Amino acid sequence: HGIKGIVIMGRREQFLKDAAKILTSAGIATAICQGDVRKPEDCRRAVKTTVDSFGSLDILVNCAAGNFLAVSEQLSPNAFRTVMDIDTLG
Numbered sequence: 001h002g003i004k005g006i007v008i009m010g011r012r013e014q015f016l017k018d019a020a021k022i023l024t025s026a027g028i029a030t031a032i033c034q035g036d037v038r039k040p041e042d043c044r045r046a047v048k049t050t051v052d053s054f055g056s057l058d059i060l061v062n063c064a065a066g067n068f069l070a071v072s073e074q075l076s077p078n079a080f081r082t083v084m085d086i087d088t089l090g
Contacts, residue, residue, distance in 0.1 A: 004054040005029030009046040011036050029054070037064040038086060 006028055010016050016032040023030040031053040035042025050057045066086030068079050075083070 003028070004056075005031065007031045007033055007046060007050040007053060009033040009035050009037070009042070037062065 006023060008016055008019055008023075008030065009032070011034065013032075013034045016034060020030040020032050031049055033042075033046040033049040035046055037043060047057055064086055066083040068075060068083065070079075072080065
């Protein structure tokens with residue numbers, strides 16, 4: 001069946017461009033959407049970019065991750081909650 005294409009979203013545009021270049025060179029149609037998964041409006045824009053670019057959104061993969069440069073036991077409750085929210089909810 002294959003894929004029509006892929007849309008990647010992230011906060012850093014240069015990383016997106018670099019990844020898109022690799023995917024495109026492998027023959028995968030690629031679109032990018034700069035945004036933050038913690039912002040609902042950015043997520044809506046990513047879905048719109050997908051539908052506009054490829055006609056539909058068939059599969060969604062969330063690879064977002066939050067982290068701090070500390071071991072879990074040293075995180076404040078707020079920092080731990082932030083990591084969990086990003087990792088599980090986007």
